[in-house]
Amino acid sequence: MLNFVIRQISEVETNIVAVERIKEYxxxxxxxxxxxxxxxRKPPKSWPSEGKIEFIGYGARYRNGLDLALKDLTAMIKSKEKVGIAGRTGAGKR
Structure with a gap:
């Protein structure tokens, strides 16, 4: 019975966290x-004509006011290539 109660409490907490995240986002x-x-700045009507993504000197930060977390990233992802984004939980991989 105790295991069941703990499992139910954990499930309720998980659902509450999900609602909090939706509200925050x-x-x-x-x-x-x-x-x-x-x-x-608009892409041409024929865009995308091929399935590749190219970053040239890309930079990104977690939020305004912070230094860049990614600086001068240059990469090309060819059509049909698979890419994985790895990082710690909560590191902002959105």
């Missing part, structure tokens, strides 16, 4: 508009 400010009004 829904209150995050958007990074940019969904569509750019600058026509020079």
């Amino acid at each position: 829904s209150n995050n400010p958007t990074e940019a508009e969904w569509e750019s009004t600058n026509s020079a």
